[in-house]
Amino acid sequence: MAINNKQTEATTQTKHNPTLAALLSIIPGLGQMYNKRFIKGSVIFVLFAAFMIAMFDFLSSGVTGLVTLGVEERVDDSRVFLSEGILSLIFITFFATFYVLNILDARSDAKKLQMGWKVPGVVEGFRNAWDTGFPYLLVGPGLFLLIFVVLFPLLFMGFLAFTNYSLYNAPPRALLEWVGFKNFIDLFTITELRGTFLNVLSWTLIWTFMATTLSIALAMFLSILVNDPRLKFKRLIRTVFILPWAVPGFVTIIIFTALFNDNFGAINADIIQPLFGTAIPWLTEANWTKVALIMIQVWLGFPFVFALFTGVLQGISSDWYEAADMDGATRWQKFKFITFPHLMFATGPLLITQFTFNFNNFNIIYLFNGGGPPVRGQSAGGTDILISWIYNLTFTNSQYSLAAAISIILGIIVATFAFFQFRRSSSFKEEGQY
Amino acid sequence: MASQPMSRKTKNTLELVVMYAVIAVMFVIIIYPLLWALGMSLNPSSNLYGASLIPENWSFVHYEWLFTNPRSNYLTWYKNTLIVSLSVASVGTLLVSFTAYAFSRYRFKGRTYGLYAFLLLQMFPVLMAMVALYILLNTIGLLDSLLGLIIIYIGGNIPMNAFLVKGYFDTLPKELDESAKMDGAGHFRIFFQILLPLAKPILAVVALFNFMNPFMDFILPRIILRSPENYTLALGLFNFVNDQFSNNFTRFAAGAILIAVPIATVYLFLQKYLISGLSAGATKG
Numbered sequence: 001m002a003i004n005n006k007q008t009e010a011t012t013q014t015k016h017n018p019t020l021a022a023l024l025s026i027i028p029g030l031g032q033m034y035n036k037r038f039i040k041g042s043v044i045f046v047l048f049a050a051f052m053i054a055m056f057d058f059l060s061s062g063v064t065g066l067v068t069l070g071v072e073e074r075v076d077d078s079r080v081f082l083s084e085g086i087l088s089l090i091f092i093t094f095f096a097t098f099y100v101l102n103i104l105d106a107r108s109d110a111k112k113l114q115m116g117w118k119v120p121g122v123v124e125g126f127r128n129a130w131d132t133g134f135p136y137l138l139v140g141p142g143l144f145l146l147i148f149v150v151l152f153p154l155l156f157m158g159f160l161a162f163t164n165y166s167l168y169n170a171p172p173r174a175l176l177e178w179v180g181f182k183n184f185i186d187l188f189t190i191t192e193l194r195g196t197f198l199n200v201l202s203w204t205l206i207w208t209f210m211a212t213t214l215s216i217a218l219a220m221f222l223s224i225l226v227n228d229p230r231l232k233f234k235r236l237i238r239t240v241f242i243l244p245w246a247v248p249g250f251v252t253i254i255i256f257t258a259l260f261n262d263n264f265g266a267i268n269a270d271i272i273q274p275l276f277g278t279a280i281p282w283l284t285e286a287n288w289t290k291v292a293l294i295m296i297q298v299w300l301g302f303p304f305v306f307a308l309f310t311g312v313l314q315g316i317s318s319d320w321y322e323a324a325d326m327d328g329a330t331r332w333q334k335f336k337f338i339t340f341p342h343l344m345f346a347t348g349p350l351l352i353t354q355f356t357f358n359f360n361n362f363n364i365i366y367l368f369n370g371g372g373p374p375v376r377g378q379s380a381g382g383t384d385i386l387i388s389w390i391y392n393l394t395f396t397n398s399q400y401s402l403a404a405a406i407s408i409i410l411g412i413i414v415a416t417f418a419f420f421q422f423r424r425s426s427s428f429k430e431e432g433q434y
Numbered sequence: 435m436a437s438q439p440m441s442r443k444t445k446n447t448l449e450l451v452v453m454y455a456v457i458a459v460m461f462v463i464i465i466y467p468l469l470w471a472l473g474m475s476l477n478p479s480s481n482l483y484g485a486s487l488i489p490e491n492w493s494f495v496h497y498e499w500l501f502t503n504p505r506s507n508y509l510t511w512y513k514n515t516l517i518v519s520l521s522v523a524s525v526g527t528l529l530v531s532f533t534a535y536a537f538s539r540y541r542f543k544g545r546t547y548g549l550y551a552f553l554l555l556q557m558f559p560v561l562m563a564m565v566a567l568y569i570l571l572n573t574i575g576l577l578d579s580l581l582g583l584i585i586i587y588i589g590g591n592i593p594m595n596a597f598l599v600k601g602y603f604d605t606l607p608k609e610l611d612e613s614a615k616m617d618g619a620g621h622f623r624i625f626f627q628i629l630l631p632l633a634k635p636i637l638a639v640v641a642l643f644n645f646m647n648p649f650m651d652f653i654l655p656r657i658i659l660r661s662p663e664n665y666t667l668a669l670g671l672f673n674f675v676n677d678q679f680s681n682n683f684t685r686f687a688a689g690a691i692l693i694a695v696p697i698a699t700v701y702l703f704l705q706k707y708l709i710s711g712l713s714a715g716a717t718k719g
Contacts, residue, residue: 079569101543134621135540139548142533142592149589150555153563153570160565222460225453230446237457239702243464246701248650250668251690254675255471258683266470299463307709360559362653367672387561394565395657407562418557 021110022103031106036119040129044102055091062088069163070175078163078176086155090147154411161404170398183405196378196389197406203290204385208359211297216351218298219305224339227313238310245303253367256296257283260368284373286382293383297364305347305354312346313339356417360410362387386410475687496688507662508689511670515648518584518666523645526588526595527637533592534599535625539611556593560586564657571658578660586654587647595640602636603629639707642700649693667693 016035025031029045032038066085070076113119120128161183163176187197226237244252259265260282268279282292320338329337344351362385365371371384371392379397380389386406393403476492500508536542537549560567567586568577576582610632611624619627630637648655652668659665665673667689674686701708 080573083566083569083573131621132542135536135542135545138532138536138540142529142596143548145529145585145589146555146592148570149567149586150558150560150563150593153560153566154555154558156566156569157563222456225456228453230450231453240461240464242702242705243468243698246698246705247468247694248668248690248697250650250652250672251471251694252467254672254686254690255467257675258474259467259470304709307705311709356557360561362559362561366653387559390562391564400565403565411558411562414557415554418554 018110022107025106165400167398215301223309538603560590
């Protein structure tokens, strides 16, 4: 009552009550009708009613299915229950959002009415609806695809991590059950599994760090070298240096697999054996495979960074260097205080994406040696990184739940990384205003 | 003191020699594997034993086999890849430009959450959810079909590309659409007649990436496509070397050269635009 008094004091307007409008909207559309927007109200009511009638059975069976994951063995397929359950959850989220929006809409319209606002005519009302709805119309198709192609599978994977889906317990033969955090606990308590996980994780981190840093270092060295004004044929040199980026990666990786072949690959036969009199077991000794992988990734990865750096170098004003020359700066000082900061400032966020790219660089690991050589007693090969191990667990060992649990861990690592990256990137600071 | 300019000159020459030497070594490291593959593709035998860079009796048998042998699916794969690439490039780019336009020009409820969701989703590799994709396509009957592949490519590319295009739209002055709105242009007219033509460079880059990707990706097709007549080029070629019983590296080399040469040419010619597109995507979003 106190609030009402205050409002009547402040604005001696109509007695239209926003709270009542919001309360009426618990039945969608009724609040809008109270606001005398009858067309809008009835459209909302019909839409909600249609949704409820059409979807209620699907949603309720979906949710119960998600809880039970099927009752009758060999009849119920738990995977179908799981996916229908997730779809129901997505629909319910949408429904809840629209429901809340409907209440908020009724309330805000009622507030405006209270302040003496006139209900717009039919034509204007439609125009307003078109104006506010237009961005949603634009985003709609993309969002729809995104939900089904990216969000839904990720959620499915997330839920799978808490079930017992494996080779021995696979639908449609058997029913899945919720097992809570068992897969995660197994990963850290079963000795072999923990050993494998730690091996793979540490190699993933070493791989990411080495492959990326070395490509950046090589790119920096070469771009500064080629930028030297005394050098001729710059265009030709830059074109050749960009070549590894231009050729499709999977082709070059397969070529390298053949070149590095232990027995008849050109690298052993033509270079290593004549020089050192012995062959290097590139594909059968894990440490040598790792060395080869890093070398190949540097070959594949440096050209893009090289092109970026070259662009930056050409943009650095020569004034900087002339001033440094006047002060008698050495070459190292010029690099340290002028070139390096310029390069890092201009390309920092891009270099971070190079790290995330290599962290999930499935192609090279899988194509070069299939994550091998195999290691006795573990499901991951000697050079498997997390993403390729997940692939093996899924498609070779059918350890679906375990793979899903590792995926979640991988996702958390990636998301943390992304979070820090975008907190720092300037464009999001600008975005903050909206 | 008189020897000073002289020694600087020798130092200069020496430096240049070292620089050219480094570049020459890099040239060899870069070009050798590529030339070797070219040599392989012209090698009439099918295995790698005793293969040398320049084959003694070179021939085009592998190229011929790819195009004329009734057991070769090469042309079908080419057609499949073109279908996938063209659909992803056209539909995908259009969808992305819609999304990017909304995020760039409209301030609507849920916009910030949407942006964050896009950012987060673009970090997760589609590969992470492969089991789910497999099961999803299986339930709706799109497994082993190009349509399923197309849908996943389009959907999976949306977050990253939307940011790329949004970043570009953000740089176009808002006065343009505001003045058009004054003149009574509708939402669609502003979009199609004013902003879209201005955003051509970035749309071309996105379309090109979308077009190229199916030529180079083998892993998603490998999960989705089962029958050889539905393969894309990358998957088909991969199976040439992956198949344990008919491992045929030289045939792979011939098929690979045929797609690597056009792709590399496009990349080299358009490198400036592609690299600026890629860097814009990462810095702007």
